Structure formats: structure tokens, C-alpha cells
Amino acid sequence: MDSHSPTLLKVENLSKKFLIKKSIFKKEYFKAVDDVSFSVNHNQVMGIVGESGSGKSTIGRLVLKLIEKDEGKIIFEGKDIYKMSGDEEKFFRKETSVIFQDPRTSLNPRFKVYQIVEEPLVVHSYPKEERKKKVIEAVKDAGLDSSFLDRYPSELSGGQRQRVAIARAIVLQPKLIIADEPTSALDVSVQLQIIKLIKKLKEEKNISFLFISHDLNVVGMLSDRILVLYRGKIMEKGDAKNILKNPLHPYTKILLESLPPDHPGRRKDLTAIPEIYREEIEGGCVFYSRCPVAMQECKKEPEYRIIDNREVYCHFA
Numbered sequence: 423m424d425s426h427s428p429t430l431l432k433v434e435n436l437s438k439k440f441l442i443k444k445s446i447f448k449k450e451y452f453k454a455v456d457d458v459s460f461s462v463n464h465n466q467v468m469g470i471v472g473e474s475g476s477g478k479s480t481i482g483r484l485v486l487k488l489i490e491k492d493e494g495k496i497i498f499e500g501k502d503i504y505k506m507s508g509d510e511e512k513f514f515r516k517e518t519s520v521i522f523q524d525p526r527t528s529l530n531p532r533f534k535v536y537q538i539v540e541e542p543l544v545v546h547s548y549p550k551e552e553r554k555k556k557v558i559e560a561v562k563d564a565g566l567d568s569s570f571l572d573r574y575p576s577e578l579s580g581g582q583r584q585r586v587a588i589a590r591a592i593v594l595q596p597k598l599i600i601a602d603e604p605t606s607a608l609d610v611s612v613q614l615q616i617i618k619l620i621k622k623l624k625e626e627k628n629i630s631f632l633f634i635s636h637d638l639n640v641v642g643m644l645s646d647r648i649l650v651l652y653r654g655k656i657m658e659k660g661d662a663k664n665i666l667k668n669p670l671h672p673y674t675k676i677l678l679e680s681l682p683p684d685h686p687g688r689r690k691d692l693t694a695i696p697e698i699y700r701e702e703i704e705g706g707c708v709f710y711s712r713c714p715v716a717m718q719e720c721k722k723e724p725e726y727r728i729i730d731n732r733e734v735y736c737h738f739a
């Protein structure tokens with residue numbers, strides 16, 4: 423393991439398809455993740471944004487090794503996660519954790535907050551006294567006082583429940599947390615509190631995040647880098663400020679267009695964009711049918727181009 427490398431996670435040419443139809447004649451697959459590459463440094467938030475069904479959660483599940491990949495590599499701290507077993511795998515599980523969208527379903531309703539946060543420590547065989555110390559610390563770091571330890575999830579508000587989920591996710595002091603739409607079920611004011619908390623954890627606890635959301639506004643608030651996904655493919659990838667200030671891919675421009683009117687990243691020169699422009703084509707740019715500026719050339723698949731310090735999947739960006 424190279425502890426001096428700034429790279430924590432490296433995803434290379436990752437692809438995943440799901441079987442959607444199977445008859446005796448033919449199997450049909452759906453490409454949920456298509457040749458995706460990115461890396462996340464220590465102490466960094468990588469935002470993954472794209473509309474529903476674009477493959478965001480599938481990337482998260484692949485990185486957590488909850489499902490099998492089809493192609494590509496996922497390297498965590500210099501090691502291929504799909505080649506890990508035994509102690510290595512156990513260590514990987516300890517170094518990674520997850521926060522889901524809806525804390526109502528992700529927290530066990532029969533457990534009190536204490537037990538919910540303690541569970542990962544039990545799984546990893548921490549002694550009782552150490553567990554207690556770590557639970558109290560994690561709950562505090564998640565912004566809840568110790569009076570919550572004795573309560574059930576049903577007695578908490580949505581924001582408080584998400585803080586419990588965060589306490590559980592940080593209790594083993596992981597290096598990487600996959601946050602899959604962690605604010606999408608919350609009111610806007612509570613969303614902001616959770617975003618602030620994630621920023622604080624990044625800075626103070628040296629945790630990196632893969633922050634997944636359909637909302638570019640939310641992603642823009644806390645990401646250092648952004649990856650824009652459309653139908654399992656990366657449309658644009660690079661420095662967050664750069665992308666928000668000067669989006670290059672037509673799809674990123676559309677996402678920015680849907681931001682609130684007072685958002686600094688909003689493009690005022692774009693008018694409302696219809697859903698579908700033209701018929702789908704096989705083998706061309708995946709965004710062809712919905713692209714407001716597609717041309718003849720776009721019937722051919724674009725290559726990734728490096729423009730302004732970014733990778734962009736577009737012939738014309």
C-alpha cells in the first residue's frame with residue numbers, strides 16, 4: 423500500500439449491465455454503467471450527478487463491492503477490491519461505509535440509537551468499553567447530544583435520523599463514505615445542515631466522500647470535483663467550480679439551467695429545453711436524442727476530449 427499517494431480510490435473503465443429480459447431465444451441487457459473512470463483523493467468530495475436511472479447508485483454499489491462488476495477495475499488504497507479476500511476484505515469493509523437517502527428505511531426500527539451506531543463495532547469485534555467510547559464520540563461528531571442514544575428512530579425527525587445514519591457511517595473511522603442521495607428526502611433547511619456536517623467531517627475527520635445526487639445545486643455546494651452522468655456514461659468530469667462556472671457539455675448546461683434563479687451557476691442564456699429532439703440512433707453519442715445542439719457528426723460516438731482541464735464526451739464542446 424502506498425500511503426503517500428494522494429489517490430484513495432481509482433475506478434478504471436468500470437462497466438455493469440443488468441439482464442432485463444430473458445427468453446429462450448434472446449437475453450437482453452441494460453447497460454447501467456458504461457466505461458466509467460474517475461479517482462477520488464484523500465480528503466476530497468467527488469460529486470456524482472445525473473437524472474434518475476443514470477447509474478449513480480450502481481456505481482456506489484460497485485465501489486462498495488455489494489455487486490459484481492462486469493468490466494474494469496476498482497482500486498482502493500492501491501489494491502484491487504475485487505481481488506481482496508479474508509483480512510484484506512475485512513479491512514476494506516472497515517474503511518468504507520454508506521449513507522442512504524431515506525433514514526426511515528435504512529435504520530433498524532427495533533434498535534435504539536445506541537445499538538444502531540454500535541452495530542458496526544460489534545461486527546468488527548471491538549471490546550465493549552471501546553465501543554461505548556466510540557459510539558458516544560460518533561454521535562457527538564454527527565451533531566447530536568447524548569440524550570438521543572436512548573431513543574428509537576421513530577422518535578426522531580428526518581434530519582436527526584440522517585445524523586444517526588451518519589454517526590453509524592463514521593463510527594469505524596472510515597476513509598471513504600458513499601453518500602447516496604443523503605439529503606434528497608429532507609426539507610431544504612435540513613438539507614443545508616447535513617451538507618455542512620458532511621463538509622465538516624471531510625475537513626476534520628479526513629474522510630473522502632462519493633456524494634451522489636440528482637440535484638446539481640446540492641452537489642455543487644460541497645463537491646471538490648464533479649462527474650456528470652447520463653445513461654451510465656460520463657458526460658463531463660472535472661473541478662467542481664470550473665464545471666459550475668463554465669459547463670462545456672450540453673447536458674451539464676441543461677442541468678445548470680434547472681438551478682434556482684439566484685444560483686450563481688445558472689445560465690441565463692439558455693431557454694427551456696424540450697425533452698426529446700430527435701430519434702435515438704445506435705452507436706452514436708448517447709445524448710444525441712436529447713441534445714439541443716446535435717449535428718450529423720453526433721451519429722458517431724464521441725471520444726473523451728480534454729478541454730479546459732476537464733474530460734468532456736462531446737464532439738463540439
Ligand SMILES: Nc1ncnc2c1ncn2[C@@H]1O[C@H](COP(=O)(O)OP(=O)(O)O)[C@@H](O)[C@H]1O
Pocket residue numbers: 440441442452454472473474475476477478479480481
Ligand atoms: N438489480 C438490477 N436489475 C436490473 N436493473 C437494474 C438493477 N439495478 C439497477 N438497474 C437499472 O439500472 C439503471 C441505473 O440504476 P441506478 O444506478 O439505480 O440509477 P440512479 O441511482 O442514477 O437513479 C436503471 O435503469 C435501473 O432500473
Ligand SMILES: [Mg+2]
Pocket residue numbers: 478479480
Ligand atoms: Mg439512485
